[in-house]
Amino acid sequence: MKRRAAFPLILMLSGCSYQHYQSTFSDAAAEVRQFNILFVIFLVVCAVMYALVIAFLIAGLLRRRRARANVMEEGRHHETDPLMSAGLAGWGALVATGLVGLAIASFFADRSMASAAARPRLLITVTANQWWWDVRYEAGDKSKTFHTANEIHLPVGVPVQIVLQSNDVIHSFWVPSLAGKQDLIPGRVNNISITPTKVGIYRGQCAEYCGAEHAKMALIVDVDSYGDFLGWWRHQLETAPQPTTPLATAGYNFVTSRNCAACHAIAGTPASGTVGPDLTHLASRRSIAAGAMPMSEGNLYGWVADPQSIKPGNHMPTIGLEPDQLHAVVAYLKTLK
């Protein structure tokens, strides 16, 4: 509602397709609502200052035709209008006051955002890699810890703490509809707190240039009701189902005994590589390869057959599968719901 009141231009600029999917103008989390309020305060103060400058400029330009001016043609160029000296002092005081006010507003917004996040009830570790996100749901009981990738599910209304790390270069975790960004820096641990307030699907993406496929390093955050989240969470704890069809079994054998298992892990199978994303519930995710494509059978075929032409430079090699191997692998991956 605030968005509509304060930023009608945005609607005009973005046409009808505008949604909260990946935007700083959202009310999907407490943190972002604070951003919106503070942004409007800053915008109003800045707009007033800008209006003053422009008004003064226009007044000065319009005044040029008057008879008397302190210009060299009239030999008065070393004189100044006394009004201006008073104006300079007043303007300086106004600018300083405005800035102090904004600095105080900013400081208190910052404090309140930091303290709101004091007591998290869910802990997630996100580890950035070139160019995908490893997501680990932490639990006191180690057997309740699991990995997923490029997709985070959060229960609505629950404060969450996300621990941010990087395995290679600097990345930045940014889901605009839910919170500001935080960098993931090798050798350091950062934190971000989110309290989602609205059920929905939000998109985020890496905001710090991290190499070739920086643009294709997206992340989906699915904010569910508490019950839905719990169902998803329980499902994620399960290991991968055994393949039932002969084709899927052939795929299972290929995946667990050949190249794939060197990098990918599938819980409940011998595949336990940690270089690439965990595949245990791959088919239940919304996208392939960190948002490079939506999840579908056709896209899965494309990705497995030739990841290098879809996301050139990514660390998954094109290994040149035979058609029957490709059919088998995709048939198996489809079972990883």
Add this chain to the structure above:
Amino acid sequence: MTELERVKEEDERLARERKKIVRDGPKLTGAKLEARLERTWRRPPGIVGWLATVDHKEIGRRYIVTALLFLAAGGVLALLMRLQLARPDSNLISAQRYNELFTMHGSTMMFLFAVPVMEGVAVFIIPLMLGTRSTAFPRLNAFSYYMYLFGGLMLWIAFALNIGPDIGWFAYTPLSGPQFSPGKRADIWAQMITFTEVSALAAAVVLVCTILKTRAPGMTLSRMPLFAWAMLVVAVMIIFSMPAVALCSSMLISDRLVGTNFYNAYEHGDALLWQHLFWFFGHPEVYIIFLPATGFVSVITETFCRRPIFAYPVVVLALISTGILAFGLWVHHMFATGLPRVGYSFYTSASMTVAIPTGLQIFCWLATIWDGRPRFQVPMLYVVGFIITFVIGGLSGVIIASVPLDLQLHDTYFIVAHFHYVLIGGAVFPLLGILTYWYPKITGRMMSETLGKIGFWMLFLGFQLTFFPMHFSGLLGMPRRVYTYPAGLGLELPNLLSTVGAFVVATAVVLFVVNGLWSVYRGVPAPPNPWGAASLEWATISPPPPYNFAHIPVVETRTPLWDSAGELPVVSGLRVDEKEILLTTVVAAAPDLREPVPAASLWPFIAACAVGVLFVSSIFSPWAVVFGAIPSAIAAAAWFWPKDLRRHPEPVIT
């Protein structure tokens, strides 16, 4: 021969030589003096003379032309990027190529265009403005230009050979380190930095000494043109900030070349160290680009409003305090890195504080317009465009100084919009205004006013169309440096508008270039002072002769040409058979020394070649540093070899 006789003979020799000395004065003036000065100051003939010249006007011109060529090249890259971003999910340009494009665009604009063009304009105009015949250290000045040229050529040749950098213009480690950027792309970038920092430091030393020591007699610090003040502050800032980038880029080079681990977090290094050092340079860099432009604005406003800038001391203090504050806010580039939050508050306050001196300067210009009688010629239009545009960029800067706001806006297109408003609105608009303004002084002809006005309006409107929608792209979640974006996020329209605007801007730039080239041959010949300005560069003919002024002028007010009825008072007594300039005291500009000016020499060029070979070959082997040092040392020794070990016919120090 006894000792006494030898001394006597030497004294006689000196007396004979003293008699031969020719000076300007009542007996030697007018056309005869000019012919004599011309013979003394003109550059040696031929290609050798062209390479050997130490004339600040020629070097300044080359600086400006080279920087404008890099501007054009960087602009073409921007157009390619805008074409790619015109539609969502576009495949016109690959991710890898796009990454090279924005790296080259940023590096070219920051290091090869914006800073050098300001230095070039200053090198050309400052000695004229100050009423002298040469910069201090003219050979160092020539060396500085060649280093800049070679660094720029290296970068662009590498790009043409497909080994151009792809790490972004601030090259964050560890992405730019040996593990994640194998090959030579990152080394090319880091070595380009080495070239430009050597060049910028040399130019800064030249400018500081020129401004402090070669001002016309009577031009006290409080009568100095505001552009000279701006360049003094900028040159001192360069001297303090360049060592930080020299340090961090050298550490990056040594991480890559000899396996040190300054930035390797897993070997007790620190990835963030780079950001601290780079931005300790990088933020002042923004003001190194912006402050000269404020000088341009002051110059244009004074001339076209027909009165000196209101509250001169306030403007000078604003320049100085901006220069100091600029060193205290680098962390605002790092709000998302997870440094302690309370510490961030300090940098928020410091970043906002810098708006105070800038706000005061803007008031002073507006008050000058209010109190004067503005004439709307092209340079003044650029000043009006500057105020309308730059203030938006300054205010969006206040917005992103706030930590909670920056955490959303950092690294998005909002930032891209912000810094283009600041750098194009704040620096390029005044630059184009001042180039139009000083064009007659540089070429001797006027630029076309009609083409200039059409160009201005296209540029101004095209700029807003390009960059204003970017604020919205950023707020709608578009990070910077992405080669494409998905459909359905609301990013289609703002991006399409930006692309259309970019082509309008490009057309306006082409128009400016056409105007510039056409006017060289067809422009109206310019009188000495076509705009009726007040400062000394207009006291000599357009373009100025190699010796700038026949007699050194004496300054009694801040606006000498407006306050002297007819002829300016002058001093005489400088040698005219040798190149000589008058040095004055730092504060009061009282005549102090007569200083011989070095003759044209090939050695700065040769030294730049030797150092250039060292820098380029050290990309490939650390041993190049050892072997490359030998020719560099020889060139430097030859350059500084004393010309004459015998006693001078008269003491140099008076």
